[in-house]
Amino acid sequence: MPIQRKLAYITVVYWIMLLYVIAALVWWFIALNQQSSEMAALRVAQVASNDPAYQEKMNEALAFKKRKNAQYTGEGLIFLLVIMVGAVFVYRATRKQLQLVRQQQNFLMAVTHELKTPISVTKLNLETLQFRKLDESKQKKLIQSAIFETERLNDLTNNILLASRIDGGETVDFSQNVALDKLVSDVVRQFESRYPERKISLTHEGHFLIAGDELLLRILLSNLLDNALKYTPPGSMVEVKLGGAGKYVTMEVSDTGTGISDEEKKKVFEKFYRVGGEETRSTKGTGLGLYLCRKIATAHKGSIQLLDNKPQGAVFLVKLPVWNG
Numbered sequence: 001m002p003i004q005r006k007l008a009y010i011t012v013v014y015w016i017m018l019l020y021v022i023a024a025l026v027w028w029f030i031a032l033n034q035q036s037s038e039m040a041a042l043r044v045a046q047v048a049s050n051d052p053a054y055q056e057k058m059n060e061a062l063a064f065k066k067r068k069n070a071q072y073t074g075e076g077l078i079f080l081l082v083i084m085v086g087a088v089f090v091y092r093a094t095r096k097q098l099q100l101v102r103q104q105q106n107f108l109m110a111v112t113h114e115l116k117t118p119i120s121v122t123k124l125n126l127e128t129l130q131f132r133k134l135d136e137s138k139q140k141k142l143i144q145s146a147i148f149e150t151e152r153l154n155d156l157t158n159n160i161l162l163a164s165r166i167d168g169g170e171t172v173d174f175s176q177n178v179a180l181d182k183l184v185s186d187v188v189r190q191f192e193s194r195y196p197e198r199k200i201s202l203t204h205e206g207h208f209l210i211a212g213d214e215l216l217l218r219i220l221l222s223n224l225l226d227n228a229l230k231y232t233p234p235g236s237m238v239e240v241k242l243g244g245a246g247k248y249v250t251m252e253v254s255d256t257g258t259g260i261s262d263e264e265k266k267k268v269f270e271k272f273y274r275v276g277g278e279e280t281r282s283t284k285g286t287g288l289g290l291y292l293c294r295k296i297a298t299a300h301k302g303s304i305q306l307l308d309n310k311p312q313g314a315v316f317l318v319k320l321p322v323w324n325g
Contacts (some may be wrong), residue, residue: 231257
């Protein structure tokens with residue numbers, strides 16, 4: 001059964017059960033109030049009119065009725081509050097679980113596609129080299145294409161493995177002394193060689209050392225660059241800026257794509273989340289890249305923010321503490 005149909009079915013069943021429980025609570029409240037009225041009336045009927053304590057017993061019977069009414073009202077309101085709080089919690093948890101299942105299904109489909117494409121292209125290139133005699137320039141082109149697809153496959157594998165490590169609570173040693181300016185320059189050069197037709201601008205000021213894990217920082221920047229290139233039109237510039245701001249070093253990756261709405265800005269760092277609707281999304285991806293970027297930045301005692309670019313696009317701003325050793 002599709003997720004949307006499941007959600008609609010669960011919603012209908014949920015409301016039917018909730019209304020039934022509330023109706024039962026109201027019936028219970030009315031029945032108890034009626035019972036207390038009958039008991040009070042019985043007490044009044046048992047009081048003789050010539051009894052010296054007639055007024056006192058009448059007041060006691062009325063007080064009994066009021067006390068019971070207040071007791072049932074209080075208990076009813078408390079039960080109703082508990083039911084509503086529990087109902088909201090269950091409903092939200094169920095919706096969240098179904099949405100997570102849908103995201104996981106989309107992730108599996110995306111991963112399958114992302115794995116299949118580089119494997120198929122690499123296999124075709126190698127078979128072409130094996131069975132056909134090509135001149136040197138065509139051989140180099142096919143080899144370069146196979147290397148490119150292998151690097152894509154390696155990036156995807158690294159993201160999946162890293163997500164598993166993070167979710168498994170594995171600790172990482174962040175005591176390495178990393179030259180961030182050199183690392184950024186290396187990653188940008190790699191992307192320039194992988195995407196020779198794309199424009200990437202690098203601006204950095206000074207030499208920056210931070211305490212961290214070099215591989216994780218490479219994955220962070222690679223994911224941001226890969227994300228920027230996906231949403232930047234061909235021929236437009238992707239900018240990388242590295243600078244210092246007090247005790248922090250800042251790294252910006254800017255694109256000139258369509259940008260990200262304020263509503264989706266709150267979700268882009270969630271696991272498996274991808275910008276756009278499931279039916280209209282056309283860009284490749286698994287929904288792990290930005291999730292890992294936030295985890296890596298946080299693990300390095302830093303932060304990552306999503307800002308608007310001017311006049312259009314998005315800017316991812318990463319702040320990391322400088323080396324103080």
